[in-house]
Amino acid sequence: MLNEKLKRLCNVGLRGSTLASKFLLVFFLARLLSPAELGLFGLLSATIGYSLYILGFDFYTFSTREILKVPKSQRGSILKNQASIFLVLYIIALPLLSIVFIKGLLPWKYAAWFFTLVVLEHLTQELGRLLIAVSEQLAASIILFLRQGIWPILAVAAMSFSKDLRTLDFILAAWCIGATFALLLGVFILFRAGLSGWSAKVDWQWILRGLKVSSALLVATLAIRGVLTLDRYWVQSLSGFEVLGAYVLFISIGNALMSFLDAGVFSFVYPELIKAWHSRDIPKFRAELAKLAGQTTIVSALFFGIALLAIEPLLHWLGKDLYITYQSIFPWTLLATTLYGVGMIPHYALYAMGYDRSIIYSHLLSLPLFTASAWLSSNYSATLAVPISVCGTFLFILLWKSASLFLLRYEISSQNASNTAKA
Incomplete structure (x- = not known):
């Protein structure tokens, strides 16, 4: 019982810290960056956030319920199906997202950061949702903290000590590093979960049914x-x-x-x-x-x-x-x-x-x-x-x-x- 209470306390603490970090990041960027750079960061962040819905198609609203219906031995097949539809959506959506650069809505110099962050954010978001669905809330909160909570603190601290680091590129690099660590941890936890069923064929009928539900x-x-x-x-x-x-x-x-x-x-x-x-x-x-x-x-x-x-x-x-x-x-x-x-x-x-x-x-x-x-x-x-x-x-x-x-x-x-x- 004590262990469970400690886990819950850690879970609340991590999520609270993540919220506080996100809340304070914009204030410090407003002080350390120019208003134009802050505006561009806000534009990039909003576009990345919107792109996640296009890449994910809200498919989790279907797959989360489905994965809870099957035993652990079959959950690998569910994740394989989900990975397959995400791959198809990536092939379709990522080229379409380049329109924001082709039309001049965002500068081309940030295209590499943009596409890297879109993929990292989507994968870590889906891993977090999966862990919550299988009652690994603490692991999901740790991933969320790595993805959104710790890197802003470290980045702002570094920018406060070094004027050379007060650039939008440094912020985006720090974001990528945080998301990468979150992704690696999520994959490690998923690997250790011992899920099986990966050898099953991709069930496209199941995927189509999921797309109808989520769309x-x-x-x-x-x-x-x-x-x-x-x-x-x-x-x-x-x-x-x-x-x-x-x-x-x-x-x-x-x-x-x-x-x-x-x-x-x-x-x-x-x-x-x-x-x-x-x-x-x-x-x-x-x-x-x-x-x-x-x-x-x-x-x-x-x-x-x-x-x-x-x-x-x-x-x-x-x-x-x-x-x-x-x-x-x-x-x-x-x-x-x-x-x-x-x-x-x-x-x-x-x-x-x-x-x-x-x-x-x-x-x-x-x-x-x-x-x-x-x-x-x-x-x-x-x-x-x-x-x-x-x-x-x-x-x-x-x-x-x-x-x-x-x-x-x-x-x-x-x-x-x-x-x-x-x-």
Whole structure:
């Protein structure tokens, strides 16, 4: 029992350290790099993050359930199937991703870093998901810490002591080294797991079935993540890389709210929501939903207030006038991420109840809504067009999901009342 508690404590500590490291990295880069370099780093990071969905096709949503259905002796065949579809997706997707360089959206000098990081990040991400699925949470957290937590600390420390290292190339090299160590450790752990079944033939029928399952949610995921990738490209096209650097800094502060909510609220409450709904324990479901709403609202309100108070002294500490000049962007990015966080209340309720259709529709509509809004508002303010449009998009998603949940609960209440009357 003590050993299990120690593992859980280490797991929470590693994930907390990773979140803190990611949160602080952008602050120190804003101090040590030029705003234009920070903007380019944000653009590269967002594009790499978006590319992972294309490479992975959200196939894990199918394979994770499948691998838990079979004994250890057959899991190698599942992983072989998954590796086969990933190879096909790499052959198709990696050449297509070069469009961002061919069209001049990203400089060619960073192409090698980009493709290396896309592959490393995807493989380590899939290994982490696999380890979580087979109840190796601590190993998954160690890999995550190597992939996202330790290298920023070491890189910032080195840059603080040596001005020659204060370059974007050094940051990307450190990222590659961290991801490589994470990948090697993941492969070692997988090798030691003693999985068998590797000699089985690739089951393409199984793969096609998995693609059908994963593709439904993938399109919606690509749409909502598209908003959080296209926004950076739009800011850069309207105002240049320096203003993009300010936008990346401000949106990163807001995104810290989601990290806190994920780690401190959502990961604890939404599994209980699912259990309560599937056991048809409606009073418990309502109690858990109320807990989710209350904790999310309190954390979001506190974060919003503290961030508004802290932003000015923080910007003075960074010592870059450009960030102060464009401080007007910050309230909008903060409001956008707050709306996104609050929108997860109806999101998790709908997800727990198995009503994915409302979630998918709202995400599909978000990208064209953002595009139209940014295009129209850019005629009035090049600086605020994108953050205001992101804000409006997340407000729309919040209202859509809330209305869907309200109508669904009304429909269920009406059905229950009708069934009671018949009885």
